[in-house]
Amino acid sequence: MSDNILKIRDLDVFAGETQVLRDVDLTIHPGEVHILLGPNGSGKSSLLQAIMGVPPFRVTKGDIRLNGRSICDLTPDQRAALGFGMAYQKPPEIDGVTLTALAHVMRADATFATEAAALDMADFAQREVNVGFSGGEIKRWEVLKLFLQNPQFLLFDEPESGVDLEHIAAVGAAIERLARSRTANGAKRAALVITHTGFILDYVKADTAHMMVDGRIIATGDPKEMFEQVKSNGYHAA
Amino acid sequence: MNIQITQSPLSDAEKTTLSKVGYVAESERAATVVIADQEVRHISINDDQVEILPIAEALKKYVWVQELYFGLIDVNEAEEVQHLARSADTPVGHFIRVKAGAKLEQPIQSFCLLETPQVRQVLHNITVIEEGAQASVISGSSVADGVHTGQHTCLCETYLRERARCESLSIEQWAKDVDVMSYDRADVAKSAHCSSNKVMVSPVRNHCSRTSTTVGEDATAKDQSIVFAPQGTTRMMEGEIHLRGERAHAESLTRMVTAGGTIGNNAMLVGEADDTEGFLGCDGLKLTSDGEILSVPALRALSEKSQLSHEASVGMVSEEKLAYLESLGLTEDSANELIVQGFLNLKEQEMPAPVRETVKDMISAAKSGSM
Numbered sequence: 001m002s003d004n005i006l007k008i009r010d011l012d013v014f015a016g017e018t019q020v021l022r023d024v025d026l027t028i029h030p031g032e033v034h035i036l037l038g039p040n041g042s043g044k045s046s047l048l049q050a051i052m053g054v055p056p057f058r059v060t061k062g063d064i065r066l067n068g069r070s071i072c073d074l075t076p077d078q079r080a081a082l083g084f085g086m087a088y089q090k091p092p093e094i095d096g097v098t099l100t101a102l103a104h105v106m107r108a109d110a111t112f113a114t115e116a117a118a119l120d121m122a123d124f125a126q127r128e129v130n131v132g133f134s135g136g137e138i139k140r141w142e143v144l145k146l147f148l149q150n151p152q153f154l155l156f157d158e159p160e161s162g163v164d165l166e167h168i169a170a171v172g173a174a175i176e177r178l179a180r181s182r183t184a185n186g187a188k189r190a191a192l193v194i195t196h197t198g199f200i201l202d203y204v205k206a207d208t209a210h211m212m213v214d215g216r217i218i219a220t221g222d223p224k225e226m227f228e229q230v231k232s233n234g235y236h237a238a
Numbered sequence: 239m240n241i242q243i244t245q246s247p248l249s250d251a252e253k254t255t256l257s258k259v260g261y262v263a264e265s266e267r268a269a270t271v272v273i274a275d276q277e278v279r280h281i282s283i284n285d286d287q288v289e290i291l292p293i294a295e296a297l298k299k300y301v302w303v304q305e306l307y308f309g310l311i312d313v314n315e316a317e318e319v320q321h322l323a324r325s326a327d328t329p330v331g332h333f334i335r336v337k338a339g340a341k342l343e344q345p346i347q348s349f350c351l352l353e354t355p356q357v358r359q360v361l362h363n364i365t366v367i368e369e370g371a372q373a374s375v376i377s378g379s380s381v382a383d384g385v386h387t388g389q390h391t392c393l394c395e396t397y398l399r400e401r402a403r404c405e406s407l408s409i410e411q412w413a414k415d416v417d418v419m420s421y422d423r424a425d426v427a428k429s430a431h432c433s434s435n436k437v438m439v440s441p442v443r444n445h446c447s448r449t450s451t452t453v454g455e456d457a458t459a460k461d462q463s464i465v466f467a468p469q470g471t472t473r474m475m476e477g478e479i480h481l482r483g484e485r486a487h488a489e490s491l492t493r494m495v496t497a498g499g500t501i502g503n504n505a506m507l508v509g510e511a512d513d514t515e516g517f518l519g520c521d522g523l524k525l526t527s528d529g530e531i532l533s534v535p536a537l538r539a540l541s542e543k544s545q546l547s548h549e550a551s552v553g554m555v556s557e558e559k560l561a562y563l564e565s566l567g568l569t570e571d572s573a574n575e576l577i578v579q580g581f582l583n584l585k586e587q588e589m590p591a592p593v594r595e596t597v598k599d600m601i602s603a604a605k606s607g608s609m
């Protein structure tokens with residue numbers, strides 16, 4: 001597959017006046033699932049948000065390319081139209097807008113009806129987006145949201161953190177199912193998943209893991225091996 | 239039972255106009271009253287626990303109504319009010335009474351309509367929810383098709399007697415060159431509960447409203463207003479809530495959006511008695527560089543055992559919320575619109591579906607500049 005390759009080259013990103021990413025290189029092919037791990041504040045969420053084009057993150061050096069074409073000047077909705085979608089770590093509350101209403105403007109009423117049940121969120125149809133959601137409910141909604149959006153490039157920011165043991169299997173299974181399914185026109189998807197626990201690896205077969213420390217990717221390798229290494233040795237390159 | 243008190247039935251055109259501001263088939267309402275231009279056009283009653291009369295008749299029929307007339311509004315409050323109080327004209331308006339202990343199963347609906355261009359409508363309404371009665375009232379204001387000029391002045395005095403409960407929803411849809419002046423007074427007696435929701439989102443030239451509510455011992459008053467001002471609209475609101483009886487409780491939430499118009503909101507909460515509690519919330523969104531929002535929430539404590547608080551904010555649509563919706567594939571415009579719609583969504587009481595549609599349409603139209 002040479003189609004729709006996401007290539008990040010030599011990337012520097014600032015949040016306001018603060019540099020959060022340095023010299024980041026990352027390539028993701030269709031069909032692949034990559035894991036991103038690293039200590040708190042190392043820049044993992046910043047990378048996902050920079051890919052999605054969410055403020056206040058600004059690319060100051062390097063490039064994010066899709067099939068060779070830079071997407072750095074595109075707005076988040078233009079990136080969404082190209083097939084990017086992100087499950088937020090800390091999404092904002094959208095006051096007064098119910099999940100049903102949002103699903104409706106996304107033209108995903110039918111998908112909402114079927115997928116909400118899989119994530120045990122059928123009762124949330126009339127709740128306002130993220131308003132008063134518990135930590136685990138936010139995560140389930142953010143995953144459900146990607147089903148409604150149906151993107152080819154899936155960005156998950158700690159999808160399992162705060163999710164209870166009963167629901168974590170559902171979240172894991174949902175991510176696996178979404179990542180392994182094909183898009184409407186038959187293309188393979190790809191995913192970049194931030195996780196601290198590696199719990200997700202019980203459900204999702206990941207191809208590669210990247211370790212981020214201080215805004216840089218300092219190691220890339222086999223996901224399970226990398227988690228073992230972090231457990232015994234901390235966040236250091238092997 | 240079905241008593242038609244006033245003769246003329248509503249025309250289909252009138253029904254269509256009023257349906258956007260809450261009118262539904264009269265068989266589904268405890269009672270209906272419609273005032274068109276300067277006459278009480280139509281009254282129908284389905285529930286004999288409700289009495290509705292033109293105010294002039296009520297004043298003749300019940301001695302005690304005379305006590306209620308200008309019982310809450312000070313005749314010296316404004317020149318215009320003085321003028322009305324001294325006028326030799328027969329007063330026009332409705333008198334609504336819900337009898338003691340009644341538990342109405344259906345809402346009462348009440349409307350005023352401007353049917354003639356340039357008409358001057360001056361109303362004085364009195365509503366009494368008697369001891370222990372429970373009622374809900376939906377009221378709407380509108381103009382007939384094609385009418386966009388006129389004046390509406392309304393004095394409303396509402397009495398909730400002990401242990402009464404009243405929920406109200408009022409929706410106005412005036413027109414771009416209509417001037418509106420309203421004086422609303424409510425007296426919420428001991429252990430009564432009043433909840434009022436107002437939807438003021440359509441264009442109007444000038445709307446000045448002055449409201450004042452007195453809350454008695456162990457009584458509760460809650461209100462929510464959603465206010466929208468497109469270009470060319472000025473809305474000035476002055477509101478006071480007096481926590482007069484011990485343990486009186488009030489909560490007042492106002493959400494304001496300007497898309498080029500001017501909104502002024504002066505809200506004052508006064509804690510007069512011990513163990514009273516009150517909250518004012520005033521939030522504003524400014525969508526364009528034109529227009530203005532002036533929000534002045536004020537707290538005044540006369541009792542040292544009064545707990546009062548307020549929250550106020552005025553700003554643009556949050557960049558973070560916009561980006562969240564855009565990253566779902568919504569364009570900036572539709573993300574903006576969804577956020578504004580949500581911001582102006584009444585929380586507790588559901589708006590009737592046609593009203594919700596009207597509100598949506600008005601906001602979309604104003605934002606796309608077609609108003």
Ligand SMILES: Nc1ncnc2c1ncn2[C@@H]1O[C@H](COP(=O)(O)OP(=O)(O)OP(=O)(O)O)[C@@H](O)[C@H]1O
Pocket residue numbers: 015016018020038039040041042043044045046047056089
């Ligand atoms: N808007 C911002 N302004 C300034 N600094 C920011 C901003 N957003 C993030 N940062 C900083 O950038 C660094 C990286 O943050 P980021 O959220 O990417 O970390 P993370 O790796 O996702 O951490 P965690 O595991 O705790 O989620 C942190 O030091 C953070 O404080």
Ligand SMILES: [Mg+2]
Pocket residue numbers: 044045046089157
């Ligand atoms: Mg993070």
